[in-house]
Amino acid sequence: GNSVTQMEGPVTLSEEAFLTINCTYTATGYPSLFWYVQYPGEGLQLLLKATKADDKGSNKGFEATYRKETTSFHLEKGSVQVSDSAVYFCALPIGGNQFYFGTGTSLTVIP
Amino acid sequence: DAGVTQSPTHLIKTRGQQVTLRCSPKSGHDTVSWYQQALGQGPQFIFQYYEEEERQRGNFPDRFSGHQFPNYSSELNVNALLLGDSALYLCASSIGTWSSYEQYFGPGTRLTVT
Numbered sequence: 001g002n003s004v005t006q007m008e009g010p011v012t013l014s015e016e017a018f019l020t021i022n023c024t025y026t027a028t029g030y031p032s033l034f035w036y037v038q039y040p041g042e043g044l045q046l047l048l049k050a051t052k053a054d055d056k057g058s059n060k061g062f063e064a065t066y067r068k069e070t071t072s073f074h075l076e077k078g079s080v081q082v083s084d085s086a087v088y089f090c091a092l093p094i095g096g097n098q099f100y101f102g103t104g105t106s107l108t109v110i111p
Numbered sequence: 112d113a114g115v116t117q118s119p120t121h122l123i124k125t126r127g128q129q130v131t132l133r134c135s136p137k138s139g140h141d142t143v144s145w146y147q148q149a150l151g152q153g154p155q156f157i158f159q160y161y162e163e164e165e166r167q168r169g170n171f172p173d174r175f176s177g178h179q180f181p182n183y184s185s186e187l188n189v190n191a192l193l194l195g196d197s198a199l200y201l202c203a204s205s206i207g208t209w210s211s212y213e214q215y216f217g218p219g220t221r222l223t224v225t
Contacts, residue, residue, distance in 0.1 A: 101153030
């Protein structure tokens, strides 16, 4: 069945560093792919999504490209800020609106 | 426009008790999904309600049940609580049951079972 494998954390970066969080997927067909973010004490928020192969989702300086050949959807940001400290989840649908979430990658950005 | 709201924020229960969690979806949304998020893990799908019926269910026992009301709000009930039921319970709302639509999550209810 559909699933994602997400890079384990935690990740600690200095402000303005480059961020990559790896996510690979296993899926039947070509489902949409999502990145969600969870700030401390809050629920999940959709960060970005891509609906087909070679699509690039982007939001708030974050980007992820849906790569069919490597079954990957890695999250990147060129220059992280302290306010980006959060837990990031890769996710894909496994039927209708039912989502499979990765285990999450905790990011801490230090000034 | 209020987003997804959940109540209560925190809850402490004893093993064997029963609990009810509540969720009000974002305005205009008609579908509610419930997730369980254990500490340090990603959310796991419990079930989804649409048109007042359970449409999809994850791998959770029958102790977990729910309901959706005509105004689209929803309840999650858990009977015979176990220590392992301690988690953050998230409600997500969306339009329809198709995965292309964005899900909006509430802040969650933190359930502690002692």
